[in-house]
Amino acid sequence: MAVTQKALIDAVPTALLIGGRWREASGGGRFAVDDPATGATLTTCADATAEDGLAALAAAHEAQPGWAATPPRERAEILRAAFESVTAHADELALLMTLEMGKSLTESRGEVTYGAEFLRWFSEEAVRVRGSYSVAPNGATRLLTMRQPVGPVLMITPWNFPLAMGTRKIGPALAAGCTMVVKPAAETPLTMLHLARLLQEAGVPAGVLNVVTTTDSGGVCEPLIRDPRLRKLTFTGSTAVGRTLVAQSAEQLLRVSMELGGNAPFLVFEDADVDAAVDGAMLAKMRNIGEACTSANRFFVHESVAAEFTDKLAARMAAQTVGKGTKKGVEVGPLITAEAREKVHALVTDAIERGARLVTGGGPVEGRGHFYTPTVLADVPEDSRCLAEEIFGPVAPVSTFADEDEAVRRANATEYGLVGYVYTRDQARVLRVAEAMEFGMVGVNTGVVSNPAAPFGGVKASGFGREGGAEGIEEYLEVKYVGLAT
Known part of the structure; x- marks a missing residue:
């Protein structure tokens, strides 16, 4: 019973x-x-x-x-x-x-x-x-x-x-x-x-x-x-x-x-399986309502597939059921405190004010509890706070890159170094990028890296x-x- x-x-x-x-x-x-x-x-x-x-x-x-x-x-x-x-x-x-x-x-x-x-x-x-x-x-x-x-x-x-x-x-x-x-x-x-x-x-x-x-x-x-x-x-x-x-x-x-802390980059290259990347993004971003040090914090997507990736990610995020975690079918629960929700909303507001485009979500849920709507931002400028600070909430900021060097540069442009994610079908690129990324862990074509049999930890300020x-x-x-x- x-x-x-x-x-x-x-x-x-x-x-x-x-x-x-x-x-x-x-x-x-x-x-x-x-x-x-x-x-x-x-x-x-x-x-x-x-x-x-x-x-x-x-x-x-x-x-x-x-x-x-x-x-x-x-x-x-x-x-x-x-x-x-x-x-x-x-x-x-x-x-x-x-x-x-x-x-x-x-x-x-x-x-x-x-x-x-x-x-x-x-x-x-x-x-x-x-x-x-x-x-x-x-x-x-x-x-x-x-x-x-x-x-x-x-x-x-x-x-x-x-x-x-x-x-x-x-x-x-x-x-x-x-x-x-x-x-x-x-x-x-x-x-x-x-x-x-x-x-x-x-x-x-x-x-x-x-x-x-x-x-x-x-x-x-x-x-x-x-x-x-x-x-x-x-x-x-x-x-x-x-x-x-x-x-x-x-x-x-x-x-x-x-x-x-972490500030995990999520890199999607032009040869990636976009549907698989979206699946991985949902895991990397929405695990634990985004309140995880391993949560994907910055999405860098090759300009040739950015529109497709963003639209599909936004559709998945918008379809998430928000509510009390004990209720059947709920996928997204509340943030831990009112202050945590206020910080998330401040980061979203800052990005929009700097020129980011709101694709879905973008605000707190009215009523009791500390709920926030799953949010996707597109065309996020490099000086946005959400690209420098740990979001710790259900917000996915998407930016584009033109080539591999730019992707790695932007991924490493943070004091943190816990985990990064890479989606590509090019095995030579896998090795190049994994070696170049300044993180203690790298997930390749997967949105989950945590495993009791593997060493978990970071470098730099992580x-x-x-x-x-x-x-x-x-x-x-x-x-x-x-x-x-x-």
């Missing part, structure tokens, strides 16, 4: 998880979690203080030696059990995510599947942490290397993928033998709290996973970052906040991984470090060298 929305919300723990116990914030404060589709309050969560954050770090620090010493196979089995539990509770997690974040149930189910895969992937990586043995060139010593857990980790996760951005960090940390303090976004804490309970039930020991929810992210996190007991910081969020966190981390010389793939666990391991005299 399907769980009701009220029963699900009532069943979610809304306290802090510290040292294996659910407890209220030391100051007794709580904050509201709202439904962005209606503005209604779903429930309230404990509002942690700096004291609570330090208590969580103390618990992680105390649990670190025991978890590091736990045999890799045991850690792997716990992760496998967690994968199976998340999969079994997929409907509950998807509904919870839709209620607090807004995306459609179809998209939420997709995120649960994707997020669970990180638990399965890293359950398999836990038993494959390797070292090396070699003879020194002079033959006098033997060179032994080993990989050991970094130590307690602070994980700061965003609101847009409240499950997957958590499992993408928690999975490798558990596999490597690291304990952690997780600070989820205040807009969407419920999914992480439910996940934490499932991880507890799967066998994660007390103190290994701690979760603190708060509306004072800086006030809670900065004391942890400056505390010598913390050894790693991992953050997914805006570049502006990332820069601040990196600066704070320098005091303790923390290991740091940053998954920051951050550093990789999540997923064989590289993902390395972020949580230190290399120790031992010289053996013979």
Whole structure:
């Protein structure tokens, strides 16, 4: 029997998880979690203080030696059990995510599947942490290397993928033998709290996973970052906040991984399959209502196919069903806040004022909730703000280019370097363009690049470090060298 929305919300723990116990914030404060589709309050969560954050770090620090010493196979089995539990509770997690974040149930189910895969992937990586043995060139010593857990980790996760951005960090940390303090976004804490309970039930020991929810992210996190007991910081969020966190981390010389903003170009060459490119564009642009760092932000289309591509994309965008994500058939839910919607509309207005042509959409949806109509802009001038700033909404700005060099130049004309997309049938061009693009990831004839088995991450102002793939666990391991005299 399907769980009701009220029963699900009532069943979610809304306290802090510290040292294996659910407890209220030391100051007794709580904050509201709202439904962005209606503005209604779903429930309230404990509002942690700096004291609570330090208590969580103390618990992680105390649990670190025991978890590091736990045999890799045991850690792997716990992760496998967690994968199976998340999969079994997929409907509950998807509904919870839709209620607090807004995306459609179809998209939420997709995120649960994707997020669970990180638990399965890293359950398999836990038993494959390797070292090396070699003879020194002079033959006098033997060179032994080993990989050991970094130590307690602070994980700061965003609101847009409240499950997957958590499992993408928690999975490798558990596999490597690291304990952690997780600070989820205040807009969407419920999914992480439910996940934490499932991880507890799967066998994660007390103190290994701690979760603190708060509306004072800086006030809670900065004391942890400056505390010598913390050894790693991992953050997914805006570049502006990332820069601040990196600066704070320098005091303790923390290991740091940053998954920051994006400004993804979507290149459509003259030889591309235009229909396939439109399909890919819909995936790259409209996944998560456009609220994704991997979202296609700038569409550069060869002038010979631009009209066809724009018309077909506009038709697909205009046909999208906008509404509350829990309703059947809805494809586009609300943006996360009223402020987020205002920013999106300001970018659209700016482009039109500079000479862009509005093809479809172009404004907020009247009534309750933070809805915005799927929008396509054509002939967008190079100085438009929407080509320089991350849109984070259902808006596709289309510009044209004349040749390959111009396409690459315009694609690279950004401080960001997370992901780029390329549509062409020319395999030689694929290699040329992929090598020339200044991005950590390139999708070729596909609108989706994220895969638990692949290294996710960017360059330039999009951050550093990789999540997923064989590289993902390395972020949580230190290399120790031992010289053996013979």
